[in-house]
Amino acid sequence: MKLKTSITILGGCFLIFLFIMLPIVLSIQEKKEDIVASYSGSTFNLKDVNNEPITEKSFQGPLTAIFFGFTNCPDVCPLTLSNLDQVIEKLDDNDNKKFKVFFISIDPERDSPQVIKDYLDSFKNKIYGITGDPQKIFLLSKSWGVLSEKIFNEDGSYLINHSSSILLLDKGKYIDRISHHENLDNILKTIKNYL
Structure with missing residues (x-):
């Protein structure tokens, strides 16, 4: 009982x-x-590293990673892009064809198409670079929930404090974000889960 x-x-x-x-x-x-x-993004018309127009239609692939950063970034940006570069390296050919990585400069005043091209050439795999009108970049970054602000030094030079997550899109729609603090294995695992 x-x-x-x-x-x-x-x-x-x-x-x-x-x-x-x-x-x-x-x-x-x-x-x-x-x-x-x-996080729905917005329509945009910016420039790629070849000074050709690029729009939101470029994000329509099966899986797209977007990272907002700048070429003068001392640590977070090169480390995050290096991790994405290694992810591309570790994917098999089939998954590699279904995955694109875009680097969008939040410092278009300094990051011309040629500057971004030279910067991205230091990575082994294809990373697409985007720059353009500062106001358009600001509106695009805001539409994806990315915040940024210039931090000026006494000599007038500046760095940019910014949101630094990797955004993942499936057919142009937001599906996830990966912290830049994640190690390579976790980034790879998350991306493979969506492929």
């Missing part, structure tokens, strides 16, 4: 727990969906 009573009590507690937790779980899921919906 005690066992039956214990099972009944435990079952009741479990139902109460579910009743309390279900709205919380659904709320978290709803917030995640709202965040995903808010």
Whole structure:
């Protein structure tokens, strides 16, 4: 009899727990969906490293990684791009064909198409570079939830403090973001999960 009573009590507690937790779980899921919906990107017309026009249609591939950064970045940008370069290296030929990486400069005043081309040439694999009008870059970065601000030194030079996650898109739609703090193995694992 005690066992039956214990099972009944435990079952009741479990139902109460579910009743309390279900709205919380659904709320978290709803917030995640709202965040995903808010990162919708925008239409744009900028320039690639060959000074050719490039638009949002370039992000329509099966899996696209976008990273906003700048060529004068001392640490985060080169490390993140190096990790993406190594991911491309580690993918098999089939997955490699389904994956594109874009580097979008948040410092278009200094990052001309030629500067970005020279910068990206230091990586082994193909990374597409984008630059253009500063206002258009700002609006594009904002549409993907990327924030940036110039930090000036006493001599007038500056660095840029910016959001540094890798954005992942599937057919142009936001699906995930990877922190720049992630190690190479975790970045590779996340990307392979979507391929």
